[in-house]
Amino acid sequence: MTKVIVVVGPTGVGKTRMGVALAKQFNGEVISGDSMQIYKGMDIGTAKVTQTEMQGIVHHCIDLLEPYETYSVKDFQTQVRQTIDDIEKRGKLPIIVGGTGLYIKAALYDYTFNETEDNHEAFRQKYQHLSHDELYQYLKSIDEKSAQELHPHNRQRVLRAIEIYEQTGKRKSEIVAAQEHICLYDACFIGLTMDRELLYKRINQRVDMMQDDGLEQEVVTLYQKGLTRSHQSMKAIGYKEWFDYFDGLISRDEVYENIKKHSRQYAKRQYTWFRNQFPVVWFEVNMHDFHQTIRNVVTYIKKWID
Numbered sequence: 001m002t003k004v005i006v007v008v009g010p011t012g013v014g015k016t017r018m019g020v021a022l023a024k025q026f027n028g029e030v031i032s033g034d035s036m037q038i039y040k041g042m043d044i045g046t047a048k049v050t051q052t053e054m055q056g057i058v059h060h061c062i063d064l065l066e067p068y069e070t071y072s073v074k075d076f077q078t079q080v081r082q083t084i085d086d087i088e089k090r091g092k093l094p095i096i097v098g099g100t101g102l103y104i105k106a107a108l109y110d111y112t113f114n115e116t117e118d119n120h121e122a123f124r125q126k127y128q129h130l131s132h133d134e135l136y137q138y139l140k141s142i143d144e145k146s147a148q149e150l151h152p153h154n155r156q157r158v159l160r161a162i163e164i165y166e167q168t169g170k171r172k173s174e175i176v177a178a179q180e181h182i183c184l185y186d187a188c189f190i191g192l193t194m195d196r197e198l199l200y201k202r203i204n205q206r207v208d209m210m211q212d213d214g215l216e217q218e219v220v221t222l223y224q225k226g227l228t229r230s231h232q233s234m235k236a237i238g239y240k241e242w243f244d245y246f247d248g249l250i251s252r253d254e255v256y257e258n259i260k261k262h263s264r265q266y267a268k269r270q271y272t273w274f275r276n277q278f279p280v281v282w283f284e285v286n287m288h289d290f291h292q293t294i295r296n297v298v299t300y301i302k303k304w305i306d
Helices: 015-025 073-089 101-108 120-126 132-142 144-148 155-168 172-178 196-213 215-224 242-246 252-277 290-305
Strands: 003-008 028-032 093-097 186-193 281-284
Touching (some): 003 101, 015 186, 073 101, 132 155, 144 155, 155 172, 196 252, 215 242, 242 252
Parallel strands (some): 003 186
C-alpha cells in the first residue's frame, strides 16, 4: 500500500514550513491540500507557498485554474490520486499539506460521490426566494445531520444536500454514513497545534501581513476582471469580505477585522473536523524553536516508516 504523509492543522500553525522540512528529510514532494490554492492570481489571501518558501521542493495542485473556473471535490480527488501515483512511481514520498479537510478525506478515503442529474441551476432558481437562513432551516427539517456539518450561509453546499435528497430520496448524511471510511493509502496523519489564544494572535498578525503585502490590490485586480461574490474562488476567506466594501457597505478596516474573525472561526472548525475525521497524531508547535517541532515529527515518522 502506498505510503503518504499528511500534515494537517488550523490556518496559520506552520503546515507549509513543516511540509517542506519533511519533503527534504524523506525525499518527498508536496501536494497542496488547500481548496483555494488551485487558483492563479490568488496568492496573498490564500497564503500560497512562495518560491522562496518551497526551498526547491516540488509542489503540486497549485495554480491549476483561472479564478472564474469551478473545481469540485471530485475533481480534487481525481487530481490528487493521479499525483500520488506519479510521485510514487518516481521513487518519492507524497506529502499532502493543507487545511481543507473534506478535500483531503475525499482524496485518501473510499469517498464516493452520489450521481444526480446535472440540474444545479434549476435548483438555484427553485429556491432563490429563500434567504440563507430559511434554506438552512429547510435542510435541517429533512436532513438534520448534514445541516449540522454545514455553515448556514454556505448556500451552495446547503442546496447540494437538498438536491441530493429531492432527487434520490436519500439523505446526504445517510449516503456518507454508508461508506466504510476506509483509507486507501498507508497514511500517517501529522497534526500541528498550539495554544488557542496564541494561534488567534498569529492569525491576526498574518492578516496584518497580508494587508502590508498588498491583499487589497490583489482582490481589486480580480474584481476588475469581472469576478463576483458568486464565483467559487471568491467565496474564500480573504476575498469574500471585500464585496461589501466595494458596494460601499463597510469600511476597509471592517474588511480586515472580518477576515481576522472569519479566519479564527475557520481555525476552530478545522480542529473539530480533523479530530473527528482522521486518526491524527498531534504535535505541539514550539514557536521559539520550530526546528524542535520538526525533529519531533521526523522521529515519529521514522518509526512509522520502519
